[in-house]
Amino acid sequence: MDKNPQVTEAQQPTGRISLDPDKAEEGLTQLVMTVVELLRELVERQAMRRVEGGDLTEEQIEQLGEALMQLENKMEEMKEIFNLTDDDLNIDLGPLGNLI
Structure with missing residues (x-):
C-alpha cells in the first residue's frame, strides 16, 4: 500500500529527466546543466593528465587551476539559480547506471 496517497507515482523522484509537458523547461534546464557538468568533469580530468604528464609550466598549472575553480x-552558482542539486545532475541511465 502507498504510504502517501497524495503523491502519485508520476510525482515521485526517479532520477530521470521529467517528460511532463508542463515542466519541460525544468527538464531541459536539468539536461543542459547535466551535460555542462559532464563536460566540466572531463576537462578537469584532462587537465590533471596534462599536469601529471609534466608538459605544463608552473604558470600554466596555476592558470589552469584558477580556471577550473572559477x-x-x-x-555551483547556476545550480543555485535553477534550484538543482548534484543528485539532480546525476541522471539515471537505466542499465548503464548513473551518468556522473
Whole structure:
C-alpha cells in the first residue's frame, strides 16, 4: 500500500529527466546543466593528465587551476539559480547506471 496517497507515482523522484509537458523547461534546464557538468568533469580530468604528464609550466598549472575553480564556482552558482542539486545532475541511465 502507498504510504502517501497524495503523491502519485508520476510525482515521485526517479532520477530521470521529467517528460511532463508542463515542466519541460525544468527538464531541459536539468539536461543542459547535466551535460555542462559532464563536460566540466572531463576537462578537469584532462587537465590533471596534462599536469601529471609534466608538459605544463608552473604558470600554466596555476592558470589552469584558477580556471577550473572559477568554472566549478560558476556551476555551483547556476545550480543555485535553477534550484538543482548534484543528485539532480546525476541522471539515471537505466542499465548503464548513473551518468556522473
